[in-house]
Amino acid sequence: MITPEELGAAPKVLLHDHLDGGLRPETVVELGREIGHGLPRSDAAELGAWFVESADSGSLERYLETFDHTVAVMQTAEAIKRVASECVQDLAADGVVYAEIRYAPEQHLHRGLTLEQVVDAVREGFEHGMAVAERPIVVRQLLTAMRHMARSMEIAELAVTYRDAGVVGFDIAGAEAGFPPTRHLDAFEYLQRENAHFTIHAGEAFGLPSIWQAIQWCGADRLGHGVRIIDDITQDGDKVELGRLAAYVRDRRIPLEMCPSSNLQTGAAASISEHPIGLLTKLRFRVTVNTDNRLMSGTSMSRELALLAEAFGYDLADLRWFAINAMKSAFLPFDERLAIINNTIKPWYDSH
Numbered sequence: 001m002i003t004p005e006e007l008g009a010a011p012k013v014l015l016h017d018h019l020d021g022g023l024r025p026e027t028v029v030e031l032g033r034e035i036g037h038g039l040p041r042s043d044a045a046e047l048g049a050w051f052v053e054s055a056d057s058g059s060l061e062r063y064l065e066t067f068d069h070t071v072a073v074m075q076t077a078e079a080i081k082r083v084a085s086e087c088v089q090d091l092a093a094d095g096v097v098y099a100e101i102r103y104a105p106e107q108h109l110h111r112g113l114t115l116e117q118v119v120d121a122v123r124e125g126f127e128h129g130m131a132v133a134e135r136p137i138v139v140r141q142l143l144t145a146m147r148h149m150a151r152s153m154e155i156a157e158l159a160v161t162y163r164d165a166g167v168v169g170f171d172i173a174g175a176e177a178g179f180p181p182t183r184h185l186d187a188f189e190y191l192q193r194e195n196a197h198f199t200i201h202a203g204e205a206f207g208l209p210s211i212w213q214a215i216q217w218c219g220a221d222r223l224g225h226g227v228r229i230i231d232d233i234t235q236d237g238d239k240v241e242l243g244r245l246a247a248y249v250r251d252r253r254i255p256l257e258m259c260p261s262s263n264l265q266t267g268a269a270a271s272i273s274e275h276p277i278g279l280l281t282k283l284r285f286r287v288t289v290n291t292d293n294r295l296m297s298g299t300s301m302s303r304e305l306a307l308l309a310e311a312f313g314y315d316l317a318d319l320r321w322f323a324i325n326a327m328k329s330a331f332l333p334f335d336e337r338l339a340i341i342n343n344t345i346k347p348w349y350d351s352h
């Protein structure tokens with residue numbers, strides 16, 4: 001049994017977390033008041049509960065509607081800096097030692113900011129957060145393009161421009177059904193030519209064709225969620241068979257950015273104990289554990305790991321495996337990844 005203290009103290013690595021899905025409820029209330037944005041609840045605790053209840057919709061499309069309020073209050077450099085700094089501080093307090101935080105710059109232009117000003121504001125917020133956090137943490141940005149929009153090439157170029165200024169990769173997000181990854185093929189081909197890294201939300205609200213396109217057409221380094229890879233695995237008693245795509249994903253060690261609580265809310269999985277992460281972990285896929293949207297799921301890295309430990313009996317050795325899997329899969333340069341594994345992750349787990 002892992003104690004709550006151990007869970008909090010254990011070094012954790014987070015690869016899939018949305019900046020606009022992780023605000024503190026109090027911050028949404030305060031920023032909303034400052035700009036006169038009407039919110040469904042004015043009390044912070046009630047608003048926090050409202051986000052979780054509303055996101056508990058059983059559909060990705062309705063889950064995503066809750067972001068209207070967080071995106072609305074993140075339209076000035078000051079507001080974005082505050083949210084970014086608080087994000088880093090909250091993660092550090094939860095024992096996260098490395099995080100890649102994503103958001104869509106194109107969604108923060110309503111009050112006159114340019115794409116560059118948005119990325120700069122997030123960078124300043126992250127730097128501030130890393131400087132004041134109660135525990136050491138390294139945080140980098142992933143720039144997301146919205147899959148139903150047509151700005152992915154521009155956002156991919158932005159990611160390359162900022163590659164030495166805190167941005168380590170690119171992503172596409174938003175409603176999956178009807179918006180296949182190949183819709184943004186030019187952006188992915190451009191990134192490959194630039195030796196840049198990217199992950200793709202795939203296999204969350206749509207199945208194998210989405211995963212297949214993300215990997216075999218677009219060349220994704222990692223899969224956001226990827227839970228539906230389970231559709232290519234058949235189980236007959238103790239006998240487990242992998243289809244060609246599932247075998248490819250496992251053979252190539254393609255990291256799966258799994259987000260258990262988020263999947264329950266969008267209907268991608270029925271319960272934690274039935275979540276495909278159990279089988280995929282047993283089969284030694286490159287599984288990583290993530291939060292997706294801490295506000296909408298009312299969660300944290302510690303909580304996600306606690307839920308898994310309870311459902312599957314995981315111990316500290318499993319947590320170590322998840323942390324090292326994630327660190328190996330990070331878009332940070334190899335020597336920096338290795339330093340975090342050898343100087344931070346392993347020493348803690350070796351002594352516990």
Ligand SMILES: O=c1[nH]cnc2c1ncn2[C@@H]1O[C@H](CO)[C@@H](O)[C@H]1O
Pocket residue numbers: 018019020021060064067071102103104107144173174175201204262292293
């Ligand atoms: O689980 C998810 N699947 C797909 N899109 C998502 C998910 N969570 C958040 N976003 C979308 O990504 C945007 C940028 O951060 C958010 O505004 C939200 O629309």
Ligand SMILES: [Zn+2]
Pocket residue numbers: 016018173201224292
């Ligand atoms: Zn996501």
